[in-house]
Amino acid sequence: MSYVLALDQGTTSSRAMVFDADGRVRSVARRDFPQHFPRPGWVEHDPADILRSQLECARAALADAGLRAGQLAAVGIANQRETTVLWERASGRAVAPAIVWQDRRTAADCERLRSQGWSAALRERTGLELDPYFSATKLAWLLDHVPGARERAEAGELAFGTVDSWLLWHLSGGQLHLTDRGNASRTLLLDVHAREWDADLLARFRIPAAVLPRLVDSLGVCGETAPEVLGAAVPIAGIAGDQQAATFGQACFAPGMAKNTYGTGCFLLMNTGEAPVASHNRLLSTVGWTGGGRHAYALEGSVFMAGAVVQWLRDSLGLIRNANDIEALAASVEDSAGVVFVPAFTGLGAPHWDARARGTLLGLTRGAGPGHIARAALEAIALQTVDLVAAMRRDGAQSLTELRVDGGAAANDLLMQLQADLLGVPVLRPRMLETTALGAAWLAGLGVGLWRDTDALATQWRLDRRFEPSWSDDRRAAVIARWARAVERAKDWAEEE
Ligand SMILES: Nc1ncnc2c1ncn2[C@@H]1O[C@H](COP(=O)(O)OP(=O)(O)O)[C@@H](O)[C@H]1O
Numbered sequence: 001m002s003y004v005l006a007l008d009q010g011t012t013s014s015r016a017m018v019f020d021a022d023g024r025v026r027s028v029a030r031r032d033f034p035q036h037f038p039r040p041g042w043v044e045h046d047p048a049d050i051l052r053s054q055l056e057c058a059r060a061a062l063a064d065a066g067l068r069a070g071q072l073a074a075v076g077i078a079n080q081r082e083t084t085v086l087w088e089r090a091s092g093r094a095v096a097p098a099i100v101w102q103d104r105r106t107a108a109d110c111e112r113l114r115s116q117g118w119s120a121a122l123r124e125r126t127g128l129e130l131d132p133y134f135s136a137t138k139l140a141w142l143l144d145h146v147p148g149a150r151e152r153a154e155a156g157e158l159a160f161g162t163v164d165s166w167l168l169w170h171l172s173g174g175q176l177h178l179t180d181r182g183n184a185s186r187t188l189l190l191d192v193h194a195r196e197w198d199a200d201l202l203a204r205f206r207i208p209a210a211v212l213p214r215l216v217d218s219l220g221v222c223g224e225t226a227p228e229v230l231g232a233a234v235p236i237a238g239i240a241g242d243q244q245a246a247t248f249g250q251a252c253f254a255p256g257m258a259k260n261t262y263g264t265g266c267f268l269l270m271n272t273g274e275a276p277v278a279s280h281n282r283l284l285s286t287v288g289w290t291g292g293g294r295h296a297y298a299l300e301g302s303v304f305m306a307g308a309v310v311q312w313l314r315d316s317l318g319l320i321r322n323a324n325d326i327e328a329l330a331a332s333v334e335d336s337a338g339v340v341f342v343p344a345f346t347g348l349g350a351p352h353w354d355a356r357a358r359g360t361l362l363g364l365t366r367g368a369g370p371g372h373i374a375r376a377a378l379e380a381i382a383l384q385t386v387d388l389v390a391a392m393r394r395d396g397a398q399s400l401t402e403l404r405v406d407g408g409a410a411a412n413d414l415l416m417q418l419q420a421d422l423l424g425v426p427v428l429r430p431r432m433l434e435t436t437a438l439g440a441a442w443l444a445g446l447g448v449g450l451w452r453d454t455d456a457l458a459t460q461w462r463l464d465r466r467f468e469p470s471w472s473d474d475r476r477a478a479v480i481a482r483w484a485r486a487v488e489r490a491k492d493w494a495e496e497e
């Protein structure tokens with residue numbers, strides 16, 4: 001009974017991993033599932049695809065590890081956050097496609113609420129921005145647009161949840177309607193200070209309390225899987241949004257510790273300890289995790305285009321054949337020769353939140369070539385992270401002494417070196433890059449007492465490579481100043497969002 005199954009339900013794929021008591025990976029399974037873009041700005045998933053792909057992975061990971069469910073000490077869940085599902089309690093069937101976190105259909109609703117002068121109070125209460133990214137306006141949209149949904153929700157017939165709740169419902173055979181406070185802190189419906197649902201927010205967004213899941217801790221047993229799902233009843237003992245799980249899996253247990261995940265976008269989270277930090281620089285203040293009578297908050301900055309810039313150079317410009325090739329191309333030149341690339345393809349996220357910003361390539365001369373553009377693209381990924389760290393510093397968060405990194409693009413040594421050079425602090429890459437699944441496993445294992453405490457887990461975190469900053473302060477300041485000028489030129493460009 002010393003194995004933990006971690007489910008990592010992401011935006012484009014579901015994954016499952018089995019870990020042993022030393023935190024070593026015993027098996028991995030992964031399934032991609034379809035993305036739906038029914039209209040410009042809309043992004044949907046079929047909740048049945050999410051569930052099917054996740055259960056297939058769970059069973060495959062168990063089989064690959066040569067284990068039966070009865071040999072598991074616990075199951076942990078990490079999930080894509082904010083994505084909104086509404087389902088029928090009686091049948092367990094979703095009443096509409098899930099509205100994905102990237103979906104912008106409620107931009108006008110947010111604009112309207114903003115014009116009522118409500119953003120500042122909302123930010124104070126929830127730690128978030130009034131933006132379509134979060135769940136509340138997505139849920140209100142479903143209640144308003146699915147025929148009969150509002151009446152049925154008020155009558156208690158429908159259940160709302162983020163993806164953790166959707167999975168928990170089905171893993172438990174319809175017994176559990178729960179979410180952890182970290183996931184709940186991404187809905188705009190949670191009072192981030194009290195860590196409870198907030199009646200005023202529910203009224204403002206016109207959400208009936210009867211649809212909400214019950215709040216539970218991120219670690220600790222909250223129920224068990226129905227025996228028919230995995231073949232035996234297994235305690236469910238860890239729940240966290242994927243970025244929170246990755247922060248935990250990076251062992252960022254002390255205030256001031258931070259991780260950055262370089263995937264499609266970048267998500268930088270810093271542990272801020274037992275109290276939320278009120279951002280004055282448009283970062284998000286969010287619940288990290290709760291459990292065992294303790295809790296941690298985080299300050300978060302998200303950028304929309306990171307590894308996606310590399311995809312664009314590959315698929316749209318054909319500058320490279322594989323994502324890995326960008327490293328050699330960028331290393332073929334000494335520097336970007338003044339070329340600056342602002343990848344605001346879908347606007348700018350934190351700390352700018354400019355939906356009208358657009359991608360910009362500046363400083364081109366006759367000498368500029370593919371190598372300079374590739375290098376400018378990598379610099380752009382690192383410089384967006386520099387903007388987040390600078391905003392955290394202005395917010396009075398503890399100053400960053402090192403940055404732990406993960407995600408697909410963290411494999412790029414040149415990018416990691418540029419990140420250390422541009423931040424002026426060491427960048428630490430662990431051996432284990434699947435930190436999201438590891439975080440879910442650690443939460444669940446702690447929840448059933450497989451591990452004693454976070455100190456025991458911190459010793460499982462192993463360094464692969466440490467990148468030391470090598471630039472002078474003057475060189476760093478000059479590149480950052482040039483980037484800031486370029487960002488100003490990219491802002492407020494599109495006529496409409
Ligand atoms: N060597 C590399 N250098 C830079 N970017 C890379 C490299 N390898 C992969 N990527 C980028 O990383 C992203 C994939 O990372 P992953 O963590 O799987 O993302 P996600 O979970 O968001 O799908 C892609 O956008 C890809 O372009």
Ligand SMILES: O=P(O)(O)OC[C@H](O)CO
Nearest residue numbers: 010011080081101242243
């Ligand atoms: O599924 P990922 O890894 O792209 O993460 C999505 C985030 O949770 C969105 O907030």
